[in-house]
Amino acid sequence: DQQVKQNSPSLSVQEGRISILNCDYTNSMFDYFLWYKKYPAEGPTFLISISSIKDKNEDGRFTVFLNKSAKHLSLHIVPSQPGDSAVYFCAAADRGSTLGRLYFGRGTQLTVWP
Amino acid sequence: DTGVSQNPRHKITKRGQNVTFRCDPISEHNRLYWYRQTLGQGPEFLTYFQNEAQLEKSRLLSDRFSAERPKGSFSTLEIQRTEQGDSAMYLCASSKTSGRNSYEQYFGPGTRLTVT
Numbered sequence: 001d002q003q004v005k006q007n008s009p010s011l012s013v014q015e016g017r018i019s020i021l022n023c024d025y026t027n028s029m030f031d032y033f034l035w036y037k038k039y040p041a042e043g044p045t046f047l048i049s050i051s052s053i054k055d056k057n058e059d060g061r062f063t064v065f066l067n068k069s070a071k072h073l074s075l076h077i078v079p080s081q082p083g084d085s086a087v088y089f090c091a092a093a094d095r096g097s098t099l100g101r102l103y104f105g106r107g108t109q110l111t112v113w114p
Numbered sequence: 115d116t117g118v119s120q121n122p123r124h125k126i127t128k129r130g131q132n133v134t135f136r137c138d139p140i141s142e143h144n145r146l147y148w149y150r151q152t153l154g155q156g157p158e159f160l161t162y163f164q165n166e167a168q169l170e171k172s173r174l175l176s177d178r179f180s181a182e183r184p185k186g187s188f189s190t191l192e193i194q195r196t197e198q199g200d201s202a203m204y205l206c207a208s209s210k211t212s213g214r215n216s217y218e219q220y221f222g223p224g225t226r227l228t229v230t
Contacts, residue, residue: 104156
């Protein structure tokens, strides 16, 4: 049972435009969310996170928005660059559990073309 | 390089053989995780250590899988009597025990296992 869902397997965006990657979750106990980027033959790289007490977190070109009532989050990349082309994974954690495991979506392949 | 390292990077083995992977976490990180990733899927949790104690095991971790972290530093993941369904990327991650960033897990490059 997939508790974190990324329903778009791929996204193609022109360089300089905005990339919006979406993620939905079903478990209402999730209260911390993360985005990871993964290049081929490498492990996932942490990008940005957000706690459920916030609805927005920004770091440079990356902004994550959280809508708790809709159980939805999104990652905005502005402006998009060719080096951003990678698979992006959304992940969630239940901080009420001390165990700290992350639940991942299946990923979205972002392609930024010149 | 002070990131998470994993060895070997690639392993090809015949069905029925045993394999062992090693993970060296970031030195100040007390927590260590193993995940498995197959094609088209996100990483799936396998097991978790805090220092040397193994605190949780996923249902994915059958009896053929065992993980250790004997001195709370590096960890090993062993798969006995490998099956073709074990073919996957095995990822190790580590994180701090406490603090606002304790849920940010840092991943190694992974070990790609192919069972023929």
